[in-house]
Amino acid sequence: MRLESHPIVDFKRGKEVTIYFNGKPVKAYEGESVAAALYAAGVRVFSRSFRFHRPRGFFCAIGKCSQCMMEVNGVPNVRTCKIYVKDGMQIRTQNSIPDAENDALAIFDKIIDTVFPHGSHYKKFNRSAKLREFATKQMRKLAGFGNPPKSVPDVDAEYEIIETDVAVIGGGPGGMSAAIHAGKYGARVIVMDENPFLGGQLVKQTHRFFGSAKERAGTRGIKIAKILEEELLSYDNVEVRKETKVFGVYGNEVAAVEKDRKLLRVKAKKIVIATGAYERTLIFENNDLPGVYGAGGVQTLMNVYGIKPGERGLIIGSGNVGLILTYQLLQAGVDVAAIVEAMPRVGGYFVHAAKVRRLGVPIYTRHTIVRAVGNKRVEGAVVAQLDDRWQPVPGTEKKFDVDFICVAVGLSPAHELLYHVKAQMKFVPELGGLVPLRTKYNETSVEGIYVAGDVAGIEEATAAIMEGRIAGLHAAMSLGYGGEDVKKELEEAVKDIEAFRAGPFGERICHGLEKCTLEKEVSL
Amino acid sequence: MSNYLERGYLEREDLPPFPPEERLTSGKPVAYIECVQPIPCSPCYESCRFDAIQMDNINDPPKLDYEKCTGCMACIRVCPGLAIFMLQIKDGKGYVTIQYEFLPWLQKGDRVKLYNRKGEEVGEGTVTWALNPERNDRTQLVTIEMNKDLIYEVRAVRKR
Numbered sequence: 258m259r260l261e262s263h264p265i266v267d268f269k270r271g272k273e274v275t276i277y278f279n280g281k282p283v284k285a286y287e288g289e290s291v292a293a294a295l296y297a298a299g300v301r302v303f304s305r306s307f308r309f310h311r312p313r314g315f316f317c318a319i320g321k322c323s324q325c326m327m328e329v330n331g332v333p334n335v336r337t338c339k340i341y342v343k344d345g346m347q348i349r350t351q352n353s354i355p356d357a358e359n360d361a362l363a364i365f366d367k368i369i370d371t372v373f374p375h376g377s378h379y380k381k382f383n384r385s386a387k388l389r390e391f392a393t394k395q396m397r398k399l400a401g402f403g404n405p406p407k408s409v410p411d412v413d414a415e416y417e418i419i420e421t422d423v424a425v426i427g428g429g430p431g432g433m434s435a436a437i438h439a440g441k442y443g444a445r446v447i448v449m450d451e452n453p454f455l456g457g458q459l460v461k462q463t464h465r466f467f468g469s470a471k472e473r474a475g476t477r478g479i480k481i482a483k484i485l486e487e488e489l490l491s492y493d494n495v496e497v498r499k500e501t502k503v504f505g506v507y508g509n510e511v512a513a514v515e516k517d518r519k520l521l522r523v524k525a526k527k528i529v530i531a532t533g534a535y536e537r538t539l540i541f542e543n544n545d546l547p548g549v550y551g552a553g554g555v556q557t558l559m560n561v562y563g564i565k566p567g568e569r570g571l572i573i574g575s576g577n578v579g580l581i582l583t584y585q586l587l588q589a590g591v592d593v594a595a596i597v598e599a600m601p602r603v604g605g606y607f608v609h610a611a612k613v614r615r616l617g618v619p620i621y622t623r624h625t626i627v628r629a630v631g632n633k634r635v636e637g638a639v640v641a642q643l644d645d646r647w648q649p650v651p652g653t654e655k656k657f658d659v660d661f662i663c664v665a666v667g668l669s670p671a672h673e674l675l676y677h678v679k680a681q682m683k684f685v686p687e688l689g690g691l692v693p694l695r696t697k698y699n700e701t702s703v704e705g706i707y708v709a710g711d712v713a714g715i716e717e718a719t720a721a722i723m724e725g726r727i728a729g730l731h732a733a734m735s736l737g738y739g740g741e742d743v744k745k746e747l748e749e750a751v752k753d754i755e756a757f758r759a760g761p762f763g764e765r766i767c768h769g770l771e772k773c774t775l776e777k778e779v780s781l
Numbered sequence: 782m783s784n785y786l787e788r789g790y791l792e793r794e795d796l797p798p799f800p801p802e803e804r805l806t807s808g809k810p811v812a813y814i815e816c817v818q819p820i821p822c823s824p825c826y827e828s829c830r831f832d833a834i835q836m837d838n839i840n841d842p843p844k845l846d847y848e849k850c851t852g853c854m855a856c857i858r859v860c861p862g863l864a865i866f867m868l869q870i871k872d873g874k875g876y877v878t879i880q881y882e883f884l885p886w887l888q889k890g891d892r893v894k895l896y897n898r899k900g901e902e903v904g905e906g907t908v909t910w911a912l913n914p915e916r917n918d919r920t921q922l923v924t925i926e927m928n929k930d931l932i933y934e935v936r937a938v939r940k941r
Contacts, residue, residue, distance in 0.1 A: 264884050265919050465861035465920070467822040469839055475824035475859035477918065588883060602786035607818040608862030610789040615937040617900035620789040719821075760819045760840025 258297045260563040264588050265463040265477070268563035274344040279356045285342040292318065292325045292338040293562040295348070301547040301634045302357045303327060303337065304350060309370065310363045312633050314547025318554035319458070320451065321535045321671065327351060331406065338557075341453065358633070415519040421445045421496075423732050424511045424525035426503045426674065429457020430718045431710025432531035433485040434725025438746075439527075439732050440492040442739035447523060448489070449501040449513050455489070456482030457533055457710075458553060459718055461560040463588075464581050467606070468719040468757070478718060479560075485722075506530075506677040509705060527705045527732040530675060531725060534668035534689065534711035539573060542628030544664075548635025552582045552665035559589050567661040571638045572596045573626050577605035577717065579665030583613045594657040596620045597640050599647065606762075627654060629662055638662050670712045678703045687769030688714030696775045697751060698731040699724055707732055714769055723754040790898040791815060799933060800847040800868060809852035810869040810878060810924075814845050815936075816862060825856035825865060854878070858917050867924070868932045875929035876909065881921040885940060887911045893938040895927060903934055 260268065271287025278295055285294035292303065292315050302312040303325045315325040320339035328349040329335040337348065350357035373381070382392035423439045425432045428450030440446045454460060462478025473481050489495055498515055505512040511523040536551035538544060548567070552574070555566045570586060572579045575598035583593045596613070601623050603610045610620060623643045630637035642653035669690040675682060680693040681702040692714050693701040700707050707728035710721035730747040733739055739746075758766050785795045800811045812833070814825065819840045826836045826843055833849035834856065836842075857865040857880060867878035881887060891908040906927035914921040925938055 262884055264882050264886075264914070465859075465918075467820060467861050469821075469823045470827040474822060475828075475861055480918070590884075602784070603789055606820050606862065607786060607789075608816055608820075608864045610786075611791070611815070611898065611936075612863050614789040615896055615898050615900050616939075617896065619900075622787050756839060757821050759838065760821050762820055763840075 258299070258565050260559070260565060260589055263563065266479070266560060266563065270563075274342055276342050276344075276346040276348060278348045279350060287342065289342050289562055290318075290338050291327075291329065291340050291342055291346070291348055293558055293564055294342050295337070296558060296566075297562075297564045300358075302350075303547070305353045305357050305360050305363070306545070307352060309366050310353065310360050311366070311545055312357065312360075312363075312547055313545060314634070315550065316538070316554055317536045317551045318557040319536075322551075333406075339451070417515075417519060417521050419447060419496075419521060419523045421447045421523060421525050422736055422738075423447075423527045423529060423729070424523045425449070425529045425531060425729075426506075426511065427457065427531035427533060427710070427712075428452070428455040428497070428499070429531060429533055429710060429721065430459055430481070430485065431533075431712075431721035431725040431728075432457070432529065433489050434722040435529040435531060435707070435709050435729035435732070436495055436725075437485065437488050437492070438726045438729030439529075439738075440489070440495040440729075442730070442733040442743050443494065444733040444736055444738050446492075446495045447498065447525070448495065449498045449503055449511070449521075449523075451500065451502040453500050455486045455497065455499065459485075461553070461556040462581075462718065463560050463585060466719060471753070472719045472722060472757075474719075481718070481722075503674065506674050506706075508678075526736055527707065528678075529707040529709055529725070529728050529732060530712055531709045531721075531728075532671045532674060532712045534670050534715055537664070537667045537669055539626070539664050539666050541626050543631065543635075544629060546629050546631050546635050547633065548631065548661045549629055550661060550663055552578045552663045555661070555663050556582055556585065559591075560585060565589060565591055566663075567659075568592060569594055569659045570661045570663055571626070571640075571657050571659045572663045572665055574598065574665035574667070575600075575603045575605060575610065575620055575622070576665060576667065577609060579663070580605045580609035580613060582663060582665060583618055584609070584616075587613070587616055587618070593618045594659050595640070597624045597626055598622045599625045599643055625649065626662070630656070635659065635661055668711060668715045670715065672712055675701065675706075675708070675712070678706050680706060683773045685714065685769045685772050687765045688773070690715075692769075692773055694773045694775045697727075698747070699728040700731060700775075702775060705732075705735075714766065714773075716766060720754065720757065720766075723750065723757060726750045727754065785817070791817065796933075797845070802870075804847050805868060805870040805932075808871070810854075810867040810876065811847055811850050811852055812845055812854075812856055813866045813868050814843050814856075814864060815866065816842055816860075816864040818842065820862075822861065824859040824861065828855040828859050830855065854922065857922060858920070863920075866936065870929050870932070873929060875927050875932035876924050877927065877932050877935050878910075878922055878924040879936070879938065881923045881938070882919065883939070886914055886921055887923045887938075887940065891940060893925060893940055895925070895931065895935040896937040896939065897934045898936050900937070904928060904931060906931075906935070906938065 353360035422444040459482035468474040501515040503513040513521040569592040641649035709725040869876040906925040910924040912922040
């Protein structure tokens with residue numbers, strides 16, 4: 258399942274180590290996530306759902322869903338896609354007897370499903386508080402929450418206070434760009450990212466980027482990540498903390514935990530939130546089967562770890578992500594049965610569609626997936642045509658024999674931290690969901706809190722870099738750095754992004770932005 | 782408005798005008814750009830030193846002046862959409878240069894299957910030139926010799 262050769266990426270694997278999955282040894286390589294190593298070893302069922310013990314595989318592979326949670330070295334509910342293998346690591350599946358692959362309790366599924374159909378827990382046993390309490394307790398026992406330790410571990414956490422001008426949360430294209438542009442005018446900057454690497458989702462973008470030469474068009478995303486990182490590290494006043502998870506923003510203080518041990522209390526004058534996005538899912542029968550993955554999850558598995566997701570896949574969604582992923586699967590030697598798109602036309606750039614069409618991948622517009630077929634893992638998919646009211650047309654069902662399905666139906670901003678700071682939020686469908694109101698310099702309704710990248714509205718990496726530039730420049734400028742130069746560059750940056758969004762693809766974004774731009778005039 | 786977005790490939794009426802026969806047979810290849818949708822992208826325009834590619838703004842689809850194009854291949858090296866092809870006719874044979882990003886890498890002399898825009902197999906050809914992929918950030922450029930009528934059709938190759 259591991260790719261030995263790839264046209265674009267060289268996979269540098271670390272030292273070979275052994276981890277234990279439910280007691281059985283599994284070969285892995287240092288630097289791999291636990292989820293990836295298990296996947297490469299053929300493990301598909303990562304967990305069982307709490308209520309009906311449905312088998313679950315991984316979905317997003319970037320720590321944003323909870324499908325791959327397992328017990329790691331005795332600690333329950335660890336997202337195995339975000340924890341990296343170490344020799345002798347003990348991994349166990351939870352809520353299952355004896356393990357998630359063969360769960361004895363799953364035989365009750367049908368009965369439970371009849372007695373407690375989906376949604377019934379909102380209605381049943383609700384009349385009296387006593388009864389509800391009792392019933393909830395019993396259900397909790399049945400469902401379980403893993404095997405938490407019996408006592409609180411007695412560990413002294415280290416505690417570090419950092420004072421800085423700008424704190425950047427997220428080391429993807431938006432965050433790195435913000436840090437670079439604040440740092441280059443002299444502001445002290447700290448960048449925190451939960452991953453052991455910088456670059457965010459760029460690390461799996463093996464394709465060449467669009468845009469203008471100024472935004473490094475024609476360069477591969479993986480290279481852009483490197484270029485940005487090099488520039489970032491060239492500033493002495495910019496500090497980078499990897500494997501650092503920010504869990505709260507309280508006023509102008511950022512709370513984070515570094516390497517799962519050390520607490521950070523970052524006192525910052527300005528904060529840039531660049532936390533990216535979540536992958537969306539789609540509702541269809543059996544959409545929780547192992548083998549139904551987020552498109553980005555498959556990209557991570559394949560382009561970061563060099564692990565083949567399967568032999569033949571089906572792609573749902575013809576936006577740029579779906580189209581690019583299809584091409585990348587072909588490059589890795591994986592078959593793609595078809596791309597299915599509910600809209601009457603391809604959603605992404607036409608040239609991406611042309612690239613996969615000429616390699617023989619059909620694109621079915623006005624079609625949708627009806628169900629995934631399979632018992633413990635995906636064995637096929639049924640697709641049907643849609644009528645003008647977006648209803649499946651009976652008799653048009655087509656079955657594809659595939660062993661995985663990629664859901665590429667868009668992203669939603671990862672906006673939790675914005676609620677901590679009480680930023681004014683608004684639901685803007687054009688931008689992918691709940692987004693913060695912001696000025697044209699990307700400052701939110703809360704003074705000193707900026708946004709950049711997908712958390713401000715779903716676009717793509719080039720736009721994220723441009724937004725990061727604006728946020729970083731404005732943060733530095735309002736702290737008094739840079740003088741006239743920074744003002745000039747800021748105006749130029751705003752012009753650049755306006756030109757970038759001037760085409761038909763930017764029209765939707767501009768519509769969305771109209772709804773959430775704050776008129777708070779900021780003196781330049 | 783054409784419905785190429787429903788199909789995912791271009792038909793004859795969507796395509797830009799073909800280069801004139803004299804230019805195709807002039808001894809130097811000529812670029813042919815199949816990029817018809819307005820998208821924010823301009824590396825081809827920025828890479829052309831001969832002003833052969835015109836664009837009003839970053840979202841404008843590129844227009845190519847076949848007379849100014851020298852066949853230098855700067856644009857095809859950088860096109861992120863793999864939408865530029867170099868065409869040539871020499872001694873009654875057709876030649877198409879494409880961007881190729883698959884393993885195994887192609888080598889001079891390889892026999893390859895030829896595919897049209899829809900992915901249908903339309904014949905066989907021979908690789909007459911292949912750039913070392915390392916010299917173009919792993920996007921190999923390959924020139925394929927084929928029947929001269931096929932140069933407007935063939936847009937992908939696979940090794941047999």
